[in-house]
Amino acid sequence: MRLPRRLAVIAAVACLVLSGCGAEPPAEPPAKSIEIAFVPKVQSIAYFDAMNGGGLRAADVLGVRWTYRGPLTADAAEQAAIVREFVARGVNVIVVAPNDPESIAPVVAEAKAKGIRVLTTDTDAPNSGRELFVNQASAESIGRALTDELMRKTGGTGQYAIVSCGPTAANLNAWIAVQKAYTAQNYAGAQIVDIVHVGEDQNAAAAKAKELMAAHPELNGLVGECTTSAPGVAKAVREAGRIGQVFTVGVGTPQTMKEYLRDGSASASVLWDVENLGYLTAWAAKQAADGKVPEPLNNVSPELPAVRYNGADKTLVLGDPLLITNDNVDQFDY
Known part of the structure; x- marks a missing residue:
């Protein structure tokens, strides 16, 4: 038997209000994943590959995307072009190890104008307007x-x-x-x-x-x-x-x-521990993406429990240099 039209309308409204007619409430839209682009001086040499490994490990822990791409030779112009590609793509953070601190400055300005955070790592460009430098040691x-x-x-x-x-x-x-x-x-x-x-x-x-x-x-x-x-x-x-x-x-x-x-x-x-430098780089980039400034002393990971930050020059320092000799070289797999 069909309900009178007025009763049918009332029932439909009640169903929507009470969400009791089998329909699930609308889901929250998924949070946008943070993407960090790491641009080394040169790609595919052992040093930066090891940094990349540390960055990937941190990205897995921090729940971010980590992208690694650099020039095939130490070419400042090619490096700048790669940074511009990441700017056009709209990544959240770009971390660069600049071949030339002067020529990278205009690209940093372009990225910042698009709302992209820019950090340096391994080598600095202090006059570029970068947000923070991740330094391996003094x-x-x-x-x-x-x-x-x-x-x-x-x-x-x-x-x-x-x-x-x-x-x-x-x-x-x-x-x-x-x-x-x-x-x-x-x-x-x-x-x-x-x-x-x-x-x-x-x-x-x-x-x-x-x-x-x-x-x-x-x-x-x-x-x-x-x-x-x-x-x-x-x-x-x-x-x-x-x-x-x-x-x-x-x-x-x-x-x-x-x-x-x-x-x-x-x-x-x-x-220094190159993989840990990569890990610290990814951690610093995530902090920047979240709008956070590091504390004077930071517990970054079990391997990096006390990383110091100097607010005056906006520098994180991994720690003291590591001496590698014939006696301890087998302790490292990179």
Whole structure:
């Protein structure tokens, strides 16, 4: 039997009000996922791949998306173009390790104009307008450690040269400035005879190191200032048959340095936990996306329970440098 029209209308209204007619209440729309884009100096070298691994691990814990893409060589223009692609895509946060702190500044401004948060990591661009810098260790501590480790092998005397990578890389240049001043102040018998730049190219570093040994017959030390030149200078010493005569230290990842630490063509690598640097980078990016400023002391993870933040220069510091030698190199899988 059909209900009178008026009763049918009343029943329908009651059904909607009480939600008792089998229909589920409308679901809340899903929260938008935060996307963090990491743009390294160079993609697919061991160092930045290890940083990427730490970032992915953090992204899984933090519930964010992490994207990794950089130039194939240390090319500032190509890096800027990649950042612009992420700006056009509308990611939430861009974290860049700039090849050139000056040329990245206009791109940072473009991103900020679109409401995208921009951080730097590994190397800074302090005048770019970036929101925060995730630093691996202080320039002073890295420069001193490189110098002290080399001087420990040379007896604090002799001539040494530095084989660096990108000539505009702010972090490398800051370390070199410390090495120059620290050597002059603390090792009167030692002298830096040359500083050269070879880009992020291990073979170019090896070739240049051989040229330096030929040009300076009294040379007894080489410093590889980045993770491609560190194994490069050690390879040159090995191939030149100068192990035990020319000592090398550098900023190299454990597995790329392992064979050279084993045979003595490299004495030590001054580094930090690269995977933890990637983790801290992702954590800082999530903080920025949430509109949060780090505390002076931050419990980031069980491995990073006390990360310091300096509000004056907006810098998070991972910690002290890590010395990698033949004795502990097997503790690291990157």
